[in-house]
Amino acid sequence: MTLETPHPATQTTASSPKAPVRPAPGNRVYNFTAGPATLPLEVMEQVREDLYDYGGLGAGIAEISHRSPEFHAIVEEGEALLHELMDIPDDYRVLFCHGGGQLQFSMVPLNLIGLKPARKALYVDTGSFAARAADIATRYGYVHVPAHSRETDYDRVPRLDAEILHQDASYIHITSNNTAMGTYWRDIPHTGALPLVADMTSEILSRVVDVRRFGLIYAGAQKNLGPSGLAMVILRKELLGHSLPGTPQLLNYTDLASDRHSMGNTPATLPIYMMLLILRWVKEKGGVAAMEKTNAEKAAILYRVIDGSGFYRGFALTEHRSPMNVTFDLPDGELCKRFVAEALAAGLYGLAGHVARGGLRASIYNAMPMGGASLLADFMIEFERANG
Numbered sequence: 001m002t003l004e005t006p007h008p009a010t011q012t013t014a015s016s017p018k019a020p021v022r023p024a025p026g027n028r029v030y031n032f033t034a035g036p037a038t039l040p041l042e043v044m045e046q047v048r049e050d051l052y053d054y055g056g057l058g059a060g061i062a063e064i065s066h067r068s069p070e071f072h073a074i075v076e077e078g079e080a081l082l083h084e085l086m087d088i089p090d091d092y093r094v095l096f097c098h099g100g101g102q103l104q105f106s107m108v109p110l111n112l113i114g115l116k117p118a119r120k121a122l123y124v125d126t127g128s129f130a131a132r133a134a135d136i137a138t139r140y141g142y143v144h145v146p147a148h149s150r151e152t153d154y155d156r157v158p159r160l161d162a163e164i165l166h167q168d169a170s171y172i173h174i175t176s177n178n179t180a181m182g183t184y185w186r187d188i189p190h191t192g193a194l195p196l197v198a199d200m201t202s203e204i205l206s207r208v209v210d211v212r213r214f215g216l217i218y219a220g221a222q223k224n225l226g227p228s229g230l231a232m233v234i235l236r237k238e239l240l241g242h243s244l245p246g247t248p249q250l251l252n253y254t255d256l257a258s259d260r261h262s263m264g265n266t267p268a269t270l271p272i273y274m275m276l277l278i279l280r281w282v283k284e285k286g287g288v289a290a291m292e293k294t295n296a297e298k299a300a301i302l303y304r305v306i307d308g309s310g311f312y313r314g315f316a317l318t319e320h321r322s323p324m325n326v327t328f329d330l331p332d333g334e335l336c337k338r339f340v341a342e343a344l345a346a347g348l349y350g351l352a353g354h355v356a357r358g359g360l361r362a363s364i365y366n367a368m369p370m371g372g373a374s375l376l377a378d379f380m381i382e383f384e385r386a387n388g
């Protein structure tokens with residue numbers, strides 16, 4: 001193959017667009033991508049040092065044994081901080097797993113669908129991730145969808161009345177924050193004796209939740225906990241011991257829980273260390289309640305612009321809209337493209353919506369500073385003035 005024109009990435013002539021301005025602390029852009037997402041600047045700076053020399057060892061954090069006392073101390077502090085920050089009771093276990101958020105779509109049914117003889121699970125369909133979780137679970141048992149919001153293009157979460165919850169099911173699964181759609185379960189549903197399982201990938205540690213209400217919570221790390229690939233699971237110990245025959249050892253919660261540090265093999269040591277730094281950062285900032293308060297303020301800044309405008313249209317119903325993923329639209333696709341490009345030039349990165357929905361989306365996880373939300377709000381007002 002002959003290359004007649006250079007690859008666009010190699011074109012650095014005067015015709016290529018200017019590098020974006022870098023308005024965020026540390027000479028960075030404000031990064032609104034949905035995940036992998038922005039991390040706290042302090043954490044990035046610490047990791048940069050520790051990657052080279054961890055604690056004066058003369059070896060980097062990614063270069064030391066997972067069986068070393070240094071790494072054991074990291075896992076132990078990480079678990080202890082999660083217990084403290086989320087007020088996790090003693091009858092729950094924290095596990096660190098491989099495979100990000102979506103391997104849990106298999107691990108949850110492999111380990112829990114056999115809790116009751118009907119091998120049945122309930123999945124509430126509130127968007128793309130929720131639907132995929134349900135679809136994958138059909139490989140392991142019978143899946144029933146007691147409620148969904150498909151008819152309104154997932155602009156809300158449905159009601160879950162007690163009478164639609166089959167009590168012969170092993171568990172009920174919700175996606176507590178719907179990343180692509182920008183909706184969330186503001187009120188965690190009451191499911192009685194039915195264990196509630198929640199995919200909290202895009203909102204973990206962003207608001208105070210009562211862990212006792214859940215049988216199991218899982219989260220891929222790349223939104224509020226660290227880099228991608230790692231997943232964190234919190235589960236009630238009494239749910240252990242029911243995995244389906246043939247469940248691979250590394251996907252078996254009971255096997256993972258039998259090791260003090262959930263090490264069925266070499267864990268993702270660098271992501272786990274980065275998670276620890278983030279947990280320390282959350283604690284230093286005042287904990288989950290402080291995160292929740294700041295997150296609500298950041299979201300309010302953006303929703304206020306959307307609500308006060310005849311130009312931007314918010315996607316989600318007001319009572320259901322997420323403090324983490326702000327989804328909105330412009331009158332046409334051309335304007336959306338221009339919005340994304342001009343925002344980038346202003347140092348506001350990653351504002352295109354998820355492919356499942358299109359439009360625009362600003363993901364404002366814990367690590368997004370208030371300054372990022374207000375700069376975006378100012379940009380939106382200016383963009384409306386110029387194009388509205």
Ligand SMILES: *Cc1c(COP(=O)(O)O)cnc(C)c1O
Pocket residue numbers: 035099100101102103129175177178179199200201202220221228229
């Ligand atoms: C981002 C996200 C995932 C991602 O899963 P990966 O396997 O780590 O890509 C899963 N569920 C939700 C709700 C998410 O927002």
